[in-house]
Amino acid sequence: MKSLLRLLLKSQHQRNRSGPAQTEKGMTLVELLVGAIMAFLILTPMLGFVVDMLNTDRREQVKSNTEQDIQAAVDFISQDLSQAIYIYDGKGINDIKDQLPAKGDATKTPILVFWKRQQIKNSVPINSTIATPKTCDDDPNDTTKCNDTYVLSLVAYYQFKDNEPTWCQPSGGNCPTRIARYEIRDGVRNPYATDPNNPYYNVSDTNPDTQQPDPAFYKDFDFTKPTENVTLAAGLINPKSGATKPEVLVNYIDDSTVPLAGTQCQTALGNPSDPKDTTKSLDESTLKVTDTDGRNSFYACVDTARNVARVTIRGNSLRRLQPNNANYDANKSAYFPTASVQVQGLGAVGK
Numbered sequence: 001m002k003s004l005l006r007l008l009l010k011s012q013h014q015r016n017r018s019g020p021a022q023t024e025k026g027m028t029l030v031e032l033l034v035g036a037i038m039a040f041l042i043l044t045p046m047l048g049f050v051v052d053m054l055n056t057d058r059r060e061q062v063k064s065n066t067e068q069d070i071q072a073a074v075d076f077i078s079q080d081l082s083q084a085i086y087i088y089d090g091k092g093i094n095d096i097k098d099q100l101p102a103k104g105d106a107t108k109t110p111i112l113v114f115w116k117r118q119q120i121k122n123s124v125p126i127n128s129t130i131a132t133p134k135t136c137d138d139d140p141n142d143t144t145k146c147n148d149t150y151v152l153s154l155v156a157y158y159q160f161k162d163n164e165p166t167w168c169q170p171s172g173g174n175c176p177t178r179i180a181r182y183e184i185r186d187g188v189r190n191p192y193a194t195d196p197n198n199p200y201y202n203v204s205d206t207n208p209d210t211q212q213p214d215p216a217f218y219k220d221f222d223f224t225k226p227t228e229n230v231t232l233a234a235g236l237i238n239p240k241s242g243a244t245k246p247e248v249l250v251n252y253i254d255d256s257t258v259p260l261a262g263t264q265c266q267t268a269l270g271n272p273s274d275p276k277d278t279t280k281s282l283d284e285s286t287l288k289v290t291d292t293d294g295r296n297s298f299y300a301c302v303d304t305a306r307n308v309a310r311v312t313i314r315g316n317s318l319r320r321l322q323p324n325n326a327n328y329d330a331n332k333s334a335y336f337p338t339a340s341v342q343v344q345g346l347g348a349v350g351k
Contacts, residue, residue: 066317073250084345089302132205173323180246254297254316256328265301310342
């Protein structure tokens with residue numbers, strides 16, 4: 001026991017006599033510099049890779065969004081066009097251009113114009129003893145008092161080209177074009193009216209869905225003369241008129257000039273013959289409706305006789321990313337998604 005105690009005291013005494021313990025050395029400036037250089041060489045390529053991945057993801061997302069927008073626009077036009085009873089071809093639109101919305105505005109070009117019928121349910125009294133259409137609203141489920149009816153609508157799809165900041169982002173460079181839709185609808189007519197100059201119910205006797213038409217609608221329109229009395233010009237230039245208020249369908253339509261060689265419309269429509277001379281084919285210029293600047297990013301091929309139209313839209317997803325150098329390039333066709341649809345109107349004049 002004494003020996004063990006003596007040994008412990010001796011060991012403690014020797015430690016106390018020894019000098020202070022040496023401290024560990026830190027990193028020198030050279031070592032820090034070498035480490036920073038190595039980190040830079042490793043992290044810089046990794047950072048570039050991450051940035052490239054983010055840019056690629058953004059480009060892919062923009063392409064996907066543009067494709068979806070273009071397809072949605074084509075689907076909407078297809079559904080709308082399926083109700084057409086008369087579609088104007090290139091010559092027809094040229095004949096009525098002064099009677100269409102936005103007349104005289106070089107930044108707005110009519111591409112697809114047609115008439116369709118719309119059903120207005122439970123809107124006309126079954127006989128003259130029932131006073132007004134408001135009676136139909138008293139009990140909408142009571143079909144013993146009122147019948148359904150149809151009204152005519154003139155629908156016009158335009159290509160807009162202007163520098164409106166709302167539709168031109170990012171700003172600068174050539175702005176993309178957009179597609180807008182006008183609709184001028186007739187009102188519900190009174191089948192029991194005795195005054196030919198006043199074929200509609202009084203506004204006070206109707207609900208908003210069956211009121212008299214916008215002033216732009218011409219009540220004397222006759223399908224046997226489809227280029228006459230189409231609309232009232234006075235109504236089209238009235239700022240308070242609903243006819244002058246377009247609904248934008250889709251933006252970022254390509255503004256590039258892309259010539260279309262050949263006879264796309266004649267081929268797409270099966271080389272239709274002239275109704276007045278079946279030995280001759282209809283001209284490409286008659287069938288095709290496009291802008292006058294050669295963009296061809298929104299155009300229609302129309303065979304009026306068969307009530308058939310083929311619509312093509314080309315978008316520009318590159319313009320969503322950059323204001324400059326966003327013109328069409330065949331090598332970058334993925335950034336310019338194109339969609340087409342061919343539709344035959346289910347209706348017809350007099351049916």
